[in-house]
Amino acid sequence: MIQRDPVGFLKTEYQDLVDKALDWKHKTLESRSDPECVIEGKKVIMMCSNNYLNLSTHPHVVKKALEAVEKYGAGSGSVRALAGNMWLHEELERKLAEFKEQKAVMITQSGYAANAGVIPQLVTSTEDVIISDELNHGSIIDGVRLSKAQRGKDFIYKHSDMGGLEQCLQNADKANARRILVITDGVFSMDGDVAKLDEIQKLSEQYGAMIYVDDAHGDGVLGRNKKGKGIVDHFGLQGKVQVEMNTFSKAMGTIGGAITGSQDLVNFCRNKTRTYLLSGSHPPAVAGASLGSIEVLENKDGKFDNVVAKLLDNCDYFKKAIVNLGFNHAITEAATKSFAAITPIICGENDKAKAMSNRLYEEGVFALPIVFPMVPRGTARIRVMMTTGLTKGHLDTSLAAFEKIGKELEIL
Ligand SMILES: Cc1ncc(COP(=O)(O)O)c(C=O)c1O
CATH class of the missing domain: 3.90.1150.10 (Aspartate Aminotransferase, domain 1)
Structure with a gap:
């Protein structure tokens, strides 16, 4: 031996x-x-903190966390699908959908959990293709690795090269792909530049491809009229980008991820995403604080800067x-x-x-x-x-x- x-x-x-x-x-x-x-x-x-808006210590956000922990306790007790689906989670989803001007939201334990859990469910078989920008974030890459879809060199384009993306789409079409998923960071985390989401959307539409944008560094930063609604709003593409992934761990100052888009998307994800189904839900303090962050950004009655x-x-x-x-x-x-x-x-x-x-x-x-x-x-x-x-x-x-x-x- x-x-x-x-x-x-x-x-x-x-x-x-x-x-x-x-x-x-x-x-x-x-x-x-x-x-x-x-x-x-x-x-x-x-x-070098991702706490872009300093919301982690904003008095309103801290107050909302304290109120939530006083009222609902320190933990949720379970996964969402069993006994851990609290009113606070649902309220956070409603608020984020409203803020993002989207139909529906599913919050996840982290942005990483969203990428690792959702990507492999959207494209599941070798008949499917995933097309990626070469500089996509590691958590996207991990999600891609968990899928059986084709994703080799024919389907990775040079950073932000739209000719390269078109070539990948043609390759996928020639391969008779059943589904095509184009994935990109919204803001590239190492270089700080913004994806050409308008061009990506036009090209993807031509080939019947679905788009997944990771808005981790765009949430709370990008968007029209300095409202921080993110990359989809920056390009005015609401309703045209099928899957948006968000995180609360950066500009929102707390922790947690989200998948944002249509009601069909959220119904599908809630029932298929293993990272969501098999892991405990947000503690009330986190959900409460995240609600507070959105309220500061929405600034409905103008009481915040x-x-x-x-x-x-x-x-x-x-x-x-x-x-x-x-x-x-x-x-x-x-x-x-x-x-x-x-x-x-x-x-x-x-x-x-x-x-x-x-x-x-x-x-x-x-x-x-x-x-x-x-x-x-x-x-x-x-x-x-x-x-x-x-x-x-x-x-x-x-x-x-x-x-x-x-x-x-x-x-x-
Ligand atoms: C582009 C990008 N996507 C996803 C994530 C993961 O987000 P979270 O911290 O919510 O897990 C990060 C965080 O580093 C990121 O930079």
Whole structure:
């Protein structure tokens, strides 16, 4: 019999990651996730949180969480389909559908759970095809992997290349695909640019393909009249994009995902999505807080500040300044032209981006590096995520630190 060490790989594989400096080193946040926060004993300006609208600490959102926990307790007790379907969950779905100007919503435990659970149900067999942008998020890729549909190189197009998408659609048509699912991030999470959803919609319609857009970084940020309704509203495509996936873990400041679209879509998903059916439902505090976030965004009686407008002002100020400083790599410039709140500042090789992040922390600015293999070699970056609560003073201090360290490290 072969001699086996049943768990030896745990140590060796971890050590391999450490040796290649590919292991995750978590930093500890010791305060609330505010624009100024405390990380490992040091006061820093937070420049890499997804809490775009600072709703995680908004007084109305916190109040709604407390009220929900007082009234409904700490947990839901079950999955939605059994004993865990609370009035709060249904109210959250109604509110989100109304805010998104869509017919129906199914909330899920997370955006990841939505992608991993819904994608493999929409396209189920080798007769089906999934077409993807090459830069789609990992949680979409995991959902794709759980489907039996065809998704090889004939069905992956170069980032935002609409000629490439058309070629993939033709390939799917030639393969006599039963169903075609075109999946894209709305805002690409590493590059901060916005998908050409209007063109994707036109092409997909021609080929009878269904569209699935992951609006994780567009929710609360994109949309007409600074209302943060997301990418579908940004392009005025309500009713024309069949599946929208949302998350509460970014601009909404809480946690949880959602699938938004027609009543048929939601009826189907509620009965087929395994991540939804087999996992406990939101605790009341989370559902209550998420309701509060939507109320702040809706701002029906005008009692809140427009948190989206302030975010967009900050984005504009910071993005222009960063390019003026000379951080003018094509990826940075493309993000500057988009309406999203992500600015990737390209540093080059992994060690440069890591050194930049460490030096920024020393200077009191918290912004983390994104390195190969998460992004292509030579494009390691600092990914700045803008938030509403940052003042011009915070932005100027951060920009001065970027300039100083950029020169020190010969990136500028
Ligand atoms: C594009 C994209 N989709 C999905 C997710 C997952 O969302 P959640 O945090 O709600 O699981 C993320 C989060 O990193 C994301 O960036």
